[in-house]
Amino acid sequence: MTEEKTSNGLYYRSLIRNIVILVIIVSFTPMFLVSGIILYQFHHSYSEKIHDHLGELVLNHKQNIDSFLKEKLKHIRFLAKSYSFEELSNESFLQEKLSNLQEGFSPFFVDLGVINERGVQIAYAGPYKLGGAVYSEAEWFKAAFQKPYYISDVFLGLRELPHFIIAVQENWRGRPWILRATIDFVAFNTLVQSVRIGETGFAFIINTQGECQTRPCLDMDDSKQVLADLLADKKNIIRDINIVEKTDTSGGKNLYVASFLKDGDWLLVYQQAASDALADLNRTLRLTIILLAIGGLAILTMAFVLSRRVVMRIAKADQEKQMMNKQVVETGRLAAIGELAAGIAHEINNPVAIMVEEAGWIEDLMEEGTEQEGNMEEFKRALKQIQNQGRRCKEITHKLLSFARKTDSRVQSVQVNELIEEVVNLSSQRARYANVEIHTNLQPDLPETQMSMTEMQQVLMNMINNAMDAMEKKGGRLDISTELGKDQIIISIRDNGPGIPAANLAQIFVPFFTTKPVGKGTGLGLAICYGIIKKMDGEIEVDSTVGKGTTFRIVLPLIKNLETK
Amino acid sequence: MALASVLLVDDEIPFVETITKRLTRRNLDILAAYSGDEALEKLKAHNDVEVIILDVKMPGKDGIETLEEIKRLHPLKEVIMLTGHATVETAIEGMRLGAFDYLMKPCDIDLLVAKVSDAAAKKRRHEEKILDAQIKEITMRRV
Structure with missing residues (x-):
């Protein structure tokens, strides 16, 4: 029982795990895909927007500085000319x-x-x-x-x-x-530096040798290589602007926007830390990650809670099903008892009728008086007969009760041969009227095995009843044999009845499948037998030829003691 | 002169023996058989049997099969079905096949005697009618 619980526990745990994994995969995959695509698109377009904006800004600034220089030049030229x-x-x-x-x-x-x-x-x-x-x-x-x-x-x-x-x-x-x-x-420095965006953005001018023409706000050593590249990139400047995102020697990622001014002698550079320039984007990214994390957490919680609930329901349904199965087996047992009882009612009625008649005979003789010659002997004989028939009744009821009273479905040591003899004995009266000869060929010294006696009894009763139902019209022969296999007990129940048509053969163990008229059979007998044998880790097979008969073969594992099981 | 000549068919020997004694005391002429086949044999040998008391459930040829056979071979003889396994179905089947009546085991002996008397009377009336018809036919032919 504990073992069964543990294996059930493992089964339900693995069921929970599988549901959780499935829910996670199904929910997370589209979530990450959609979020990833949206984020990528957003990142791309936002970066482009920032680049455009900075480009525009630097271009304007460059024009400002250029105009400033031109204006100053004009003033001096005017003075010189005037x-x-x-x-x-x-x-x-x-x-x-x-x-x-x-x-x-x-x-x-x-x-x-x-x-x-x-x-x-x-x-x-x-x-x-x-x-x-x-x-x-x-x-x-x-x-x-x-x-x-x-x-x-x-x-x-x-x-x-x-x-x-x-x-x-x-x-x-x-x-x-x-x-x-x-x-x-x-x-002039102030004019150049008047462009400031964010916390790290600043502008400066370098000449073609890379020397600073205005005062940079920060130490420029880290960006030297980048600036050299920008100067070398003169040809590639599109629309007078060159925008690059580069990592400087200190490892910081910066955005550089460059534009030549003073007829290509100076390079106006606007530098800003990428993290600062894309601060909004990064904020959105952070928010998205937080939202994703919350969503993921919600999905995880839901997956765990939901799967636990679903599995609990399944477990409950399984439990109910198990209970139902137990009830079905019990119903089947009662049906078998009912069938048996019908036969026994007849069996018991005969001795009762004899007793009534003997009593009536004594009454008849009493009218003549006890002194009548031979009457006393007749009384004695009649009373003896009543006693005999009473004993017969007792035996019959004892047989029925010994079957019906066995409600203990606990697994215990059972001698299968004895069980077969008992059930055959119970069915003998019915067999006599159905003109069925029951022959048993039981392996001597068959060891005892662990099983539920009542359940096995029910299986055998069902098999014998079915065989007799099949042979009832014409009579026949029923052979029951046992043999000892390798760690197995094999029970064969062979009849020479009409056999089962091939079309029905596949369905005989299906619940509610019956070929008997309505009200005669529930269609549960063999299904219950199948369930019981499977529960015992055994096998039940059927082999049937129409016109020749049917053989049921039950293979049971030989379990010497409970520990082995 | 006995009330009626009866063939009692049942596979339970002590039952047959005792009821034979009781019915004999009640002025019935009893012949016993212990199976369907034996009953048919006895009927062949004893044509004077008027009423057959027949157990329904017997090994070999059962009551219903025996009844069919009796009715086929001796349509004028009346049959009273007697059984311990009283089911309406068997009763209906028996009556449908021409049984006179149906009694459950154990039954009251006087009720059984009364039924046997009624059955014998019916059989005799039936025979008389047939005899009358035959006489009429012969008379008509002579005229």
Whole structure:
């Protein structure tokens, strides 16, 4: 019993596990697929949107810076064109123009200087004392003499402070001279850095050698390689903008948006940490993962709770079915007893009739008186007969009761041969009237085996009743034999009745299958036998030939003691 | 002169013996048989038997089969079915096959005697009618 419970427990546990796995696979697969596809699409389009947005921003900024530089250049060119070399060589005049520029246009101009062809600054207006400074060897001076105007890279120069200059070349009496203006580096820096998005976004400018032209907010060492790549990528810039997502040497993933300005001399770079640029996307991702986790948790809980409930219901249904089976077996037993009782009612009626008649005979003789010769002997004989018939009745009822009273379905040691003899004995009267001869050929010394006596009795009773039902009309012979196989007891029940047609043979163990008229058979007898034998781990087989008879073969495992089972 | 000549058929020997004695005391002429086949043999040998008391359930030829045979060979003889296994079906079957009546074992002896008397009377009336008809036919022929 405990073993049965344990194996049932294992079965139900594996059932729960299978249902849970199935529910998880069925629910999670579409959930992950759909979420994955949506997330991928969202990520893709959102990144694109961010890229476009940043691209647009940088493009605008680049245009701003370009316009700024052009504007400053225009101012200086205007000054150079409007006034002669002589006028501008006058430092107080130059100072006045510088003041005008600073007041009227922008505070970006730090100083102004007029430089002759030899590179000597002949006039200077500004905060530094640079009057008479010689620039003949300065890079910017050499470059400025090649072009009508020139905007330099940032350099330290004589003042030893980072700055850059705008220089315009003019001619006075056939000799070239240069008007140059220094742009306030801090103000320019502020202009470039005015683009700030998120927490990490900043803009800076580098020249073609990769040197910083504005002050970067952070240490640029990590991004050097990326910036070099961006500079090298000049040809691949589409729509003046190049957007790349690269990991810098410190391992941080950054978004770089670059655009060349100042006719390709400078590269405006906007850098932002990818995590910052895609913060919204990451937030959505986090939210989605949380939602997925909650959903997954709900599915898991549901899978466990639901499967447990379903399996509990199944277990309950199984239990009910088992109870029902027990009841069916009991019903079958009662039906077998009923059939037996009908035969026995007749059997018992005969001795009762004899007793009644003997009693009547005594009554008849009493009318003559006891003194009548021979009457006393007749009384004695009649009484003896009544006694005999009474004993016969007792035997019959005893037989029936010994069958019906055996309600104990516990597994115990059973001698199959004895059981067969008992059932054959019970059926003998019915066999006599049905003209059926019952022959037994039982293996001597058959060992006892463990089984439920009542259940086996029921199987044998059913088999014999069925055989007799089949042979009732014409009579016949029923052979019951036992033999000992290898750890098996084989019982054969062979009749020479009409046999079972092949079409019915496959169905004889199916519950409610019967060929008997309505009200005569329940169709449960053989189904119950099958169930009982299977429960005993045995086999029941049938072999039948129409016109020759039917043989049922029951193979039972030989179980010597309960421990073996 | 006996009330009637009766053949008693039952496979239970003590029953047949005792009831024979009791019926004999009640002025019936009793002949006994212990199986269907024996009953048919006895009938062949004793044509004076008027009523047959027949057990339904017997080994070999059972009561119903014997009844059919008797009715086929001796249609004028009356049969009273007697059985311990009283079922309506068997009764209906017996009556349908021409049994005079049906009694359950154990039965009251006087009731059985009365039934036998009625059956014998019926048989005699039947025979008389046939005799009358035969006489009429012979008379008619002579006329």
